[in-house]
Amino acid sequence: xxxxxxxxxxxxxxxxxxxxxxxxxxxxxxxxxxxxxxxxxxxxxxxxxxxxxxxxxxxxxxxxxxxxxxxxxxxxxxxxxxxxxxxxxxxxxxxxxxxxxxxxxxxxxxxxxxxxxxxxxxxxxxxxxxxxxxxxxxxxxxxxxxxxxxxxxxxxxxxxxxxxxxxxxxxxxxxxxxxxxxxxxxxxxxxxxxxxxxxxxxxxxxxxxxxxxxxxxxxxxxxxxxxxxxxxxxxxxxxxxxxxxxxxxxxxxxxxxxxxxxxxxxxxxxxxxxxxxxxxxxxxxxxxxxxxxxxxxxxxxxxxxxxxxxxxxxxxxxxxxxxxxxxxxxxx
Amino acid sequence: xxxxxxxxxxxxxxxxxxxxxxxxxxxxxxxxxxxxxxxxxxxxxxxxxxxxxxxxxxxxxxxxxxxxxxxxxxxxxxxxxxxxxxxxxxxxxxxxxxxxxxxxxxxxxxxxxxxxxxxxxxxxxxxxxxxxxxxxxxxxxxxxxxxxxxxxxxxxxxxxxxxxxxxxxxxxxxxxxxxxxxxxxxxxxxxxxxxxxxxxxxxxxxxxxxxxxxxxxxxxxxxxxxxxxxxxxxxxxxxxxxxxxxxxxxxxxxxxxxxxxxxxxxxxxxxxxxxxxxxxxxxxxxxxxxxxxxxxxxxxxxxxxxxxxxxxxxxxxxxxxxxxxxxxxxxx
Numbered sequence: 001x002x003x004x005x006x007x008x009x010x011x012x013x014x015x016x017x018x019x020x021x022x023x024x025x026x027x028x029x030x031x032x033x034x035x036x037x038x039x040x041x042x043x044x045x046x047x048x049x050x051x052x053x054x055x056x057x058x059x060x061x062x063x064x065x066x067x068x069x070x071x072x073x074x075x076x077x078x079x080x081x082x083x084x085x086x087x088x089x090x091x092x093x094x095x096x097x098x099x100x101x102x103x104x105x106x107x108x109x110x111x112x113x114x115x116x117x118x119x120x121x122x123x124x125x126x127x128x129x130x131x132x133x134x135x136x137x138x139x140x141x142x143x144x145x146x147x148x149x150x151x152x153x154x155x156x157x158x159x160x161x162x163x164x165x166x167x168x169x170x171x172x173x174x175x176x177x178x179x180x181x182x183x184x185x186x187x188x189x190x191x192x193x194x195x196x197x198x199x200x201x202x203x204x205x206x207x208x209x210x211x212x213x214x215x216x217x218x219x220x221x222x223x224x225x226x227x228x229x230x231x232x233x234x235x236x237x238x239x240x241x242x243x244x245x246x247x248x249x250x251x252x253x254x255x256x257x258x259x260x261x262x263x264x265x266x267x268x269x270x271x272x273x274x275x276x277x278x279x280x281x282x283x284x285x286x287x288x289x290x291x292x293x294x295x296x297x298x299x300x301x302x303x304x305x306x307x308x309x310x311x312x313x314x315x316x317x318x319x320x321x322x323x324x325x326x327x328x329x330x331x332x
Numbered sequence: 333x334x335x336x337x338x339x340x341x342x343x344x345x346x347x348x349x350x351x352x353x354x355x356x357x358x359x360x361x362x363x364x365x366x367x368x369x370x371x372x373x374x375x376x377x378x379x380x381x382x383x384x385x386x387x388x389x390x391x392x393x394x395x396x397x398x399x400x401x402x403x404x405x406x407x408x409x410x411x412x413x414x415x416x417x418x419x420x421x422x423x424x425x426x427x428x429x430x431x432x433x434x435x436x437x438x439x440x441x442x443x444x445x446x447x448x449x450x451x452x453x454x455x456x457x458x459x460x461x462x463x464x465x466x467x468x469x470x471x472x473x474x475x476x477x478x479x480x481x482x483x484x485x486x487x488x489x490x491x492x493x494x495x496x497x498x499x500x501x502x503x504x505x506x507x508x509x510x511x512x513x514x515x516x517x518x519x520x521x522x523x524x525x526x527x528x529x530x531x532x533x534x535x536x537x538x539x540x541x542x543x544x545x546x547x548x549x550x551x552x553x554x555x556x557x558x559x560x561x562x563x564x565x566x567x568x569x570x571x572x573x574x575x576x577x578x579x580x581x582x583x584x585x586x587x588x589x590x591x592x593x594x595x596x597x598x599x600x601x602x603x604x605x606x607x608x609x610x611x612x613x614x615x616x617x618x619x620x621x622x623x624x625x626x627x628x629x630x631x632x633x634x635x636x637x638x639x640x641x642x643x644x645x646x647x648x649x650x651x652x653x654x655x656x657x658x659x660x661x662x663x664x
Contacts, residue, residue, distance in 0.1 A: 023627070023628035179634065182516070182618065182626075183542075184514070184516060184540040184541065184542060185540050187626050190618070190619070190626050190627045190631075191626060191627065191628075194627045194628050194631050195628045198628050198629075198630055198631070203632070204631070204632070205632045205633050205634045206615075206618055206619060206627055206631055206632070206633040206634075207618070207633065207634050207635070208516040208517050208541065208573065208574070208618055208635070209516065209540065209541050209542040209574075210515075210516060210541040210542070210573050210574025210575075210577055210639075211573050211574070211634065211635075211636055211639070212577070213576050213577040213580060213639075214573060214576050214577075214636060214639035214640065215634065215636070217576065217639075217640070220634075241540065241542050241543050241546060242540070242541075242542025242543070243542075244545050244546050244549065244581075245542055245544070245545045245546075245577040245580065245581060248545060248577065248580035248581060248584060249576075249577060249580060252580060283538075286514065286522070286538050286539070286540055287522070287538060289621050289624075292621075292624070294514075294519050294522050294523060295355065295522045295523065295526045295538055296355035296523075296526050296527045296530050297530075298530055299522075299526050299530070299536075299538055300535070300536070300537045300538070301537055301538040301539065302511065302537045302538075302539050302543065302547065302552075303539070303540070303543070304543055304546060304547070307542075307543070307545075307546035307549075308546070308549070
């Protein structure tokens, strides 16, 4: 299934692999309306910064097809797509790229959306090569890597960001081991990254999120490598909650902390992480697990979906075009 | 139920509240043999450093009653109790205190075990008072506290260590809020601490373990307060996995990181945390959740039950007898 695209345009509709059903079931969802696409984004049936960029662009293509004659409804539909999730810059950016072509008609919008898709596919391959070279430079042969959340093909279209680098190191025969941080509350690491690593034939161990910094302290990890939902102008990284704690662990252990994300994730209009709205996804994700309530009645929860890693904790940012060594004073 | 003792000696057997069944069910388990007691310790039906000290002492009392005439079987049974879990110093220490009286017969062993129990009860009250004074000194009125794992009455006999301090601040009318870190993999925070806070009438929010450092960075937490399974001679703290990541977060946020534990947790014979064997509790706890498998077939996991927080990250250690301000250069 890794060869299949996580998100694509098929016969006039958007098709996605439903990531909420993995790893138990591999289900393809067909999204024919803006409402269906927005719901898929909000339930995380499709997730991952690059994939969300494609979802945003294809969502506008759906809107153009649905509401091409009604400018007000069209504008409303585009707004729904852009704002389906607040934190990831790619979603709004993909939607904006496609909607810039609205005046040229639905076919032009779709062509632009497919260009977004094709660029994300090309960027995965570029990041994998640049990232694998960097890891080898920094860690030597057989690095043991820790990753958080899911940054593989499922987060992109094919390939991946950070997990694409892991896969590339494996293809080169130079991978020493992988720890997949489980990524509560939705377990993207234990479910999705584990599933992708299994498909790739890469041995791995899952760890609870709280164990990562300790594994680093005990010398069991040579570098942390993960993705980003938004990279601010000063190098601050907005990514899945738990990222910042891993960055603190890497700093204390003196190991590299590497962020891999396409250029489309870099947002020079956001000066720093302090300015970013962090989505709170509500108490239910934390307090219940697949329908089983874990906390007692009356419990409340705080559930930030993302956190901010200050740029001084980031060794390097790898994009599809460049390696920015923040540890050497380089800037975006 | 908070008024009930988590572990006690009742009519010739050990009775415990089964912590694996909370918060759904409040069940009392009656343990009449060493094997039953060891199983309860290993499945975490009874857990928490102070409660384990009492379990160790009462376990030897059971052994003395079962095998009083057979020195070899008695020695074997005592060994099983002492080594039921490797990391917590209290278990072995409680067992050793009781077994030092074996030559005087079962009644003397039981009397010593009950003295261990009574001392833990007294020490909870002393820690609550010392800790609440310290938090008020450091944070001023209405502190918002983050705690990890479970350190309340369930971890002790009554009262608690860190959660006893939280309860005392609430009684004094000076608590600004509580975040309970859920504590994967076994969710002692989301299940047990949440349940105890509810019983105490204290409002709280559960957070995933990875969110704590970010909540600190955003100014939502005034201090971290938690327990210890072992405190080393140099002040290194061995506690539930995830503790170290929270300590790194507290340091970066510039807020106090407070450890509350009875003197029986201080182990001057262990020079530092590097020397402590950390129990790996196996993959199943991480990969499955209440019988539901989360990871794909073939997944492996690394599951350290504890981690080590270096002493330089610890602001103060509060015991039943003293406050040791490591941040001011004080030593144990």
